[in-house]
Amino acid sequence: MNSLHVRMRWLGWRRPRVARWAQVALIVLFWFACDLTSRRLHLPLPGSVLAMALLLVLLLAGAVPAASLRRGADWLLAEMLLFFIPAVMAVWQHLPLLRAEGVRILAVILVGTVLVMGTTALLVDLVFRWRQRRAG
Amino acid sequence: MRDELLSLLWLVITLAGYYVLKPLYRRLPRWWTSPLLTVPLLLAALGLLLGMDYPAYIRDTHWLVLMLGPATAAFALPIFRYRQLIRAHWPALLAGVLGGSAMAIASAWELATWCGLDDSVRRSLLARSITTPLAMLVSSDIGGVPELTALFVVITGVAGIALGELLLRHLPLRSALARGALFGVGAHGAGTARAYDVGTEEGSVASLAMVLAGLLNVLLAPCLSHLLR
Numbered sequence: 028m029n030s031l032h033v034r035m036r037w038l039g040w041r042r043p044r045v046a047r048w049a050q051v052a053l054i055v056l057f058w059f060a061c062d063l064t065s066r067r068l069h070l071p072l073p074g075s076v077l078a079m080a081l082l083l084v085l086l087l088a089g090a091v092p093a094a095s096l097r098r099g100a101d102w103l104l105a106e107m108l109l110f111f112i113p114a115v116m117a118v119w120q121h122l123p124l125l126r127a128e129g130v131r132i133l134a135v136i137l138v139g140t141v142l143v144m145g146t147t148a149l150l151v152d153l154v155f156r157w158r159q160r161r162a163g
Numbered sequence: 164m165r166d167e168l169l170s171l172l173w174l175v176i177t178l179a180g181y182y183v184l185k186p187l188y189r190r191l192p193r194w195w196t197s198p199l200l201t202v203p204l205l206l207a208a209l210g211l212l213l214g215m216d217y218p219a220y221i222r223d224t225h226w227l228v229l230m231l232g233p234a235t236a237a238f239a240l241p242i243f244r245y246r247q248l249i250r251a252h253w254p255a256l257l258a259g260v261l262g263g264s265a266m267a268i269a270s271a272w273e274l275a276t277w278c279g280l281d282d283s284v285r286r287s288l289l290a291r292s293i294t295t296p297l298a299m300l301v302s303s304d305i306g307g308v309p310e311l312t313a314l315f316v317v318i319t320g321v322a323g324i325a326l327g328e329l330l331l332r333h334l335p336l337r338s339a340l341a342r343g344a345l346f347g348v349g350a351h352g353a354g355t356a357r358a359y360d361v362g363t364e365e366g367s368v369a370s371l372a373m374v375l376a377g378l379l380n381v382l383l384a385p386c387l388s389h390l391l392r
Binding site: 075093104139153 | 177181206215216217220221225232236256262263270271274284300308316327340345372385
């Protein structure tokens with residue numbers, strides 16, 4: 028296990044692109060194993076969330092150094108948009124529904140997003156200032 | 164044979180469109196140049212030409228959707244990276260994520276009921292504020308249509324970039340923490356990218372808030388589905 032990290036460090040330094048793909052492959056394998064486990068054991072947690080939780084535990088325990096997964100993870104997160112665009116195109120199957128309710132849906136999303144953003148920001152600011160006043 | 168070629172063509176178009184249109188946003192970062200908006204619009208325009216046949220479209224592109232699983236696993240790294248931030252500001256983050264998520268669910272439910280939307284649409288709207296892979300999980304859990312949720316998430320992202328800037332100008336926010344959380348909880352990945360333009364601290368807070376809000380929703384989804392039955 029340890030030599031793998033050493034090799035990954037070396038690879039990241041010498042061949043960053045190869046290291047990135049190797050790390051992506053490692054994360055995919057890890058996710059696949061977790062997904063299979065979650066399905067077989069009928070766990071209530073989806074495989075991808077289980078994989079994230081286990082990975083976080085491994086990182087916190089120091090069993091996996093963050094440096095040896097950083098490139099792969101950053102790539103997966105940065106390209107996430109590409110991964111869900113195909114799912115979005117399913118609107119082709121829901122066109123009649125969207126033609127009938129599209130404007131109302133848009134209104135709900137716009138008003139809802141303003142409410143969510145306002146609530147979140149004001150709450151965070153409130154608690155932050157309250158803590159600051161108590162500390163100072 | 165022709166169908167298989169068409170599926171393959173869609174995959175190539177999706178990949179090419181994404182990698183061609185992505186640099187546009189980096190050069191001209193506006194809400195309407197976001198690949199979140201431009202790539203689906205391009206695909207929709209081509210759909211008019213090639214025929215909007217979703218089964219043919221998804222046959223080869225479903226491999227891309229599958230990659231959302233590993234991407235979710237990769238969220239462990241930002242949480243690990245910002246553990247110091249969590250330790251220092253957990254009460255404020257907790258308040259924002261809890262309050263924001265509650266407002267997201269309540270506002271979607273109330274507004275959708277008030278507008279008289281379909282039940283499946285209403286359920287699909289509940290998870291629209293969180294990051295796509297988790298939103299699709301939550302949506303299928305609470306009786307929504309995951310694909311519709313993916314669309315609503317995209318609309319929320321595009322709208323969130325524009326609305327977030329507007330709100331930043333008018334709300335009296337003193338901390339980078341609040342500015343970051345606004346984008347992260349309100350507009351997931353799209354908002355997070357925008358928050359990094361405001362400042363590095365805002366960006367880190369946004370990506371952390373996004374992941375935490377998503378996880379909270381996933382964990383609460385079983386209770387929520389029970390409640391909304």
